[in-house]
Amino acid sequence: MTPEEQIQYEKALKRVKKIKGFYTHLLVYVVINLIFVVVNIQDLEKGESYFQFKNFFTAFFWGIGLAAHALSVFGPNLLLGNDWEEKKIKELMEKEKSEKQKWN
Numbered sequence: 001m002t003p004e005e006q007i008q009y010e011k012a013l014k015r016v017k018k019i020k021g022f023y024t025h026l027l028v029y030v031v032i033n034l035i036f037v038v039v040n041i042q043d044l045e046k047g048e049s050y051f052q053f054k055n056f057f058t059a060f061f062w063g064i065g066l067a068a069h070a071l072s073v074f075g076p077n078l079l080l081g082n083d084w085e086e087k088k089i090k091e092l093m094e095k096e097k098s099e100k101q102k103w104n
Helices: 003-042 053-074 084-103
Strands: none
Touching: 003 053
């Protein structure tokens, strides 16, 4: 494998791990919230409506976090831009190199 292929492979592997992490998060979100639905339905008083904010509190706020996670994995890199990590790594390596030269 050439160095370029190795770099591409490592990028793809990193991307796959991010996607897998999101899907794991999504699965846990669905399972836990289904459990909450079952428990909340069992705790209802006779004639009480299920559609109350307290029954959706966890799903709502956790859903905001899940949406943020989805944007970080699948959405455009709005805050840090494309290849931000690589640029930052190069910048820090150059900075360290110049500091070493400064002291030598």
